[in-house]
Amino acid sequence: MAREWEAVIGLEVHCQLKTGTKVWCGCSTDYDNAKPNTHVCPICLGHPGVLPKLNEKVLDYAIKAGLALNCDINKESKFDRKNYFYPDTPKNYQITQFDKPYAENGYLDIKLNSGREKRIGITRIHIEEDAGKSIHTTNESFVNFNRASMPLIEIVSEPDIRTPEEAYEYLNTLKTAIKYTGISDVSMELGSLRCDANVSVREKGTEKFGTRTETKNLNSFKAVAKAIEYEIGRQIELIENGGVVEQETLLWDEANGVTRVMRSKEEANDYRYFPEPDLVKVIIDNDRLERLKAEMPESKIDKVKRFIKEYDLKEKDAEILSNEIELADYFEQVAKYSNNSKSSSNWIITEVLRVLKEENKEITDFSIRAEHLAKIIKLIDNGTISSKIAKKVFEMKLTDSRDPEEIVKVEGLTQVSDSSEIEKIVDEVIANNPKMVEDYKQADEGRKPRVLKGLMGQVMKITKGKANPKLVTELFEKKL
Ligand SMILES: [Zn+2]
Known part of the structure; x- marks a missing residue:
């Protein structure tokens, strides 16, 4: 008997918050039409000796997202440094929240095409900063820091998703819930929503998770569903042929409909997370929480x-x-x-x-x-x-x-409701269409309305659609 497989899918969604300024500094977030590296300052460029300060609006918006996704809001959370060296990260680390995120234990109820509803758990949401953007041409590479330190939240789902359709509906539901709060455009096209998909497969009925891959470069909800579908098939085929799924980061190749290896996946300890010493703990008091709850639509x-x-x-x-x-x-x-x-x-x-x-x-x-x-x-x-x-x-x-x-x-479009005027036209139509009139008289009750429609059409043609249809029907019924 063929082995039966089940996919285990978790989604990580990055969502850009629509605040006026960046997360740690006063640089404007409105850089869409700006020249590269014009919306930058010593703080978001990570110059030595500068101090970041949390934008209060970022925290407000993040809390609203947490409330919209039914999360518990932690009264106390903190920021950490995620260390990695990459040209678009000026500080050589990213400020994020590691072991103490501000929101946890949420959920979203999704509705599937079959009409079935399903609850997808949300493990956590944390605040973090975005990186800059690398631009590669044939011979040169450039980096634009306008996006560096843009405010993001990362929404991590529980591995509750089982099919590409569930993933698609989860994203739709999430987008609507966030968009309702007005804190983000949540647009994949505009880059204010990005999604990575963690996929593994296991034999149906077993508890233990298989080795998962993470797929990036997904630029639409449809692409997410397609990439997951491809990845499930690839993993099953690999295992059934005696192979082993490697823990890898993959890129979705939209044009060819396949995933490709980008790099072997890092473990959390590769990033040497440690508490961010330049930022104080995040304290969310009751007054703030109540104010934001009252503002929720x-x-x-x-x-x-x-x-x-x-x-x-x-x-x-x-x-x-x-x-x-x-x-x-x-x-x-x-x-x-x-x-x-x-x-x-x-x-x-x-x-x-x-x-x-x-x-x-x-x-x-x-x-x-x-x-x-x-x-x-x-x-x-x-x-x-x-x-x-x-x-x-x-x-x-x-x-x-x-x-x-x-x-x-x-434009003289007023409906003609003058019965003497319409009566003249009805008489004219009756006189000029003896065949249809005879047809109407012979038709049974069920067919009569259809024949009448043909006669009505003639009246509408003469009046350019302006005759009152109720009146025309009445006149035909009376006369025939
Ligand atoms: Zn700045």
Whole structure:
């Protein structure tokens, strides 16, 4: 019988905090368009004799992340030096938290495609500084220290993840939870979220972990899932062929879909960790913790529950609208102004999200204001325009800043609800389409609405979609 295998996966996520200044000095973090080595000072360049000082905002943001991920916040923690020599690390050590992180014992509940829920433990979160960036060209290497000492938190999961899908959903859930708190952009594209995957395999039913590899260079959640899938397959094949998995650091080669060895993995004692003598202990008192708890926004889970209850939405729709806090806010505004939460939800999910996807935009960059989308919905609800015309107004609104009411008025899009005018057109359609009329008369009750649709289409063609559909239906039913 073939041996059955099980993967054991743990993820390490680095998340850049969106503070205005770096973690130990006053250098601005806004260096995206800056020249290399312009956002630096003696502290983040590690000149001898300078002293780092913890940015209070970094601690606040880090605590918020801990709260969002259901962690215990330690009242006392400390910083340590992780020693290694690398050109992009000016001090030759990185300040991090080794044995006493500020947050521990958290968890995230993830939902899988099958509908099954699973709790993934979070071992710890610690604060650390980023390194600079090395740039290699064919003949030369450069180093840019603008990123040196940027504030990071590292979120370490328990080895609770078993499949690439679980890893993918864990990252999505984590991203949403962190993004809700506003402490980070959590964008892999922008580099404010980075993920390393620890993967090992063991025979199903056994307790002991196999030797794990760590895969780096993962630049999207999909890449994480793909790399894990590849690595599981590679390890199983290796063992089944009599080989042994080595403890290694690997690089994901996206183009070829394979992992490659970067270096043999260091043990913790290779780094000679020792307490950072230049920084005091981190003390988090109750006042601070209570203040930050009070500042925490409603979580996604609570929002979904509230949307279902308050706006009578389906769970799936509430989930989609709550994926981003800004989208959820947009929905609530449209629902409030239009007084029609169901239509608001439908318009946002089918039309707004479609446009955002097509234009690769965020809701914060969307051109139609919530009040204006609400007005379009109101114009349908009070019979001024048909939903077909509403779609047209919506499309116009994407590049037209005028009020929807004004567009409808000026462009002459108002629905024709004058029954004598519509009656004339209905009579005309009946006279010109004897075949369809006969068809309608012969059709059974089940088929009648479909034939009627064809006749309605003729009326809409003549009126350019402006006839009130309810009125047209009534007139046809009366006359036929
Ligand atoms: Zn600096």
